[in-house]
Amino acid sequence: MQNTKKHHDELIIMGVDPGTIVMGFGIIKVSGSRVKLLLTDHLMLSKYDAHALRLKKIFERSIQLIETYLPDEIALEAPFYGKNVQSMLKLGRAQGVVMAAALSRDIPVVEYSPKKVKMAITGNGNASKEQVAGMLKTLLQLNAMSVKLDESDALAVAMCHYYNRNNIQSGQSYSGWKAFVKKNPGRIK
Numbered sequence: 719m720q721n722t723k724k725h726h727d728e729l730i731i732m733g734v735d736p737g738t739i740v741m742g743f744g745i746i747k748v749s750g751s752r753v754k755l756l757l758t759d760h761l762m763l764s765k766y767d768a769h770a771l772r773l774k775k776i777f778e779r780s781i782q783l784i785e786t787y788l789p790d791e792i793a794l795e796a797p798f799y800g801k802n803v804q805s806m807l808k809l810g811r812a813q814g815v816v817m818a819a820a821l822s823r824d825i826p827v828v829e830y831s832p833k834k835v836k837m838a839i840t841g842n843g844n845a846s847k848e849q850v851a852g853m854l855k856t857l858l859q860l861n862a863m864s865v866k867l868d869e870s871d872a873l874a875v876a877m878c879h880y881y882n883r884n885n886i887q888s889g890q891s892y893s894g895w896k897a898f899v900k901k902n903p904g905r906i907k
Contacts, residue, residue, distance in 0.1 A: 730756070731883075732789035733876025734780075735868050736797070736813040738772050739764050741779070742866070744873030745787050746858075748880055755858050756787060758869035769808060773815045780819035792820040793879035795871065796829040830878050835871075838878035850874050 728749050735742035745757040761779045763772040783789075794816060797809045813829075820827045833843035840853045851870035854860065854877065865873070 729791070729880075730787055730789045731876045731879050732783060732787065732792045733872045733874065733879065734792065734794045734813075734816050735871035735875060736794060736809055736816060737763070737868060738769065738808045738812050740866075740868045741776055741812065742868030742870075742872035743779075743783060744869060744871075744876045745783065745789065746873070746876045746880065753858065753877070753880060755860065755873070757783070758865050758873055759783070760866050760868045760872075769811070773811055776812055776815045777819050780816050781823075784819060784823050784825065789820075789825060791826050791828065791879065791883070792816070793828045793830060793875045795835060795875045796831050798832050828879055828883075830875060830882070834882075835874050835878040838881045839874045847871060 728747060730745065730747050733744040733746070735744075741761040741763060743757065743759045743761070744755075747754045747756050761775060763775060766772045766775060784792075794813055797806055797813060817827050830838075836845040836850055837843040839845070839850050839857075842849070845853075847867045847870070851865060851867060854865075854870050854873055857877065858873075
């Protein structure tokens with residue numbers, strides 16, 4: 719059984735790289751100015767044909783990680799605007815499922831654009847996934863560890879939030895469903 723009592727200066731951040739084929743997760747623990755990697759993980763969804771079943775698996779894994787690691791805050795990579803509307807819709811649904819899991823446990827959610835995440839980690843908003851992964855290995859001293867790109871992307875989102883959490887206006891922050899609805903009236907019908 720996990721100790722649910724945290725020191726007042728500890729913070730656990732769960733970063734998520736939403737996807738409907740592969741979903742990446744990264745969890746860090748911040749103690750003062752020290753950052754420790756708790757988990758990198760991914761969820762392979764390609765084996766499930768039905769989109770609804772993929773969303774269910776995303777929700778279940780998100781809740782499992784939330785209940786295991788008790789994150790104080792969850793940071794998501796916001797969907798980027800591409801040419802394929804169907805892909806955007808599916809990605810938005812995946813992101814929404816993670817948001818629902820977090821908000822159902824009253825965990826604040828923050829979104830960051832892919833450019834903002836890359837800029838926070840590498841100093842270059844156009845950095846490649848490999849460059850981001852390489853910088854994370856240096857920052858977190860993960861030299862011997864092999865991390866998939868979806869996992870390093872999620873870890874980058876968590877680290878981006880750590881770097882920007884005192885300047886939240888850079889992302890969209892929601893402390894619960896009421897806050898989400900208030901900030902997004904056009905998204906609720």
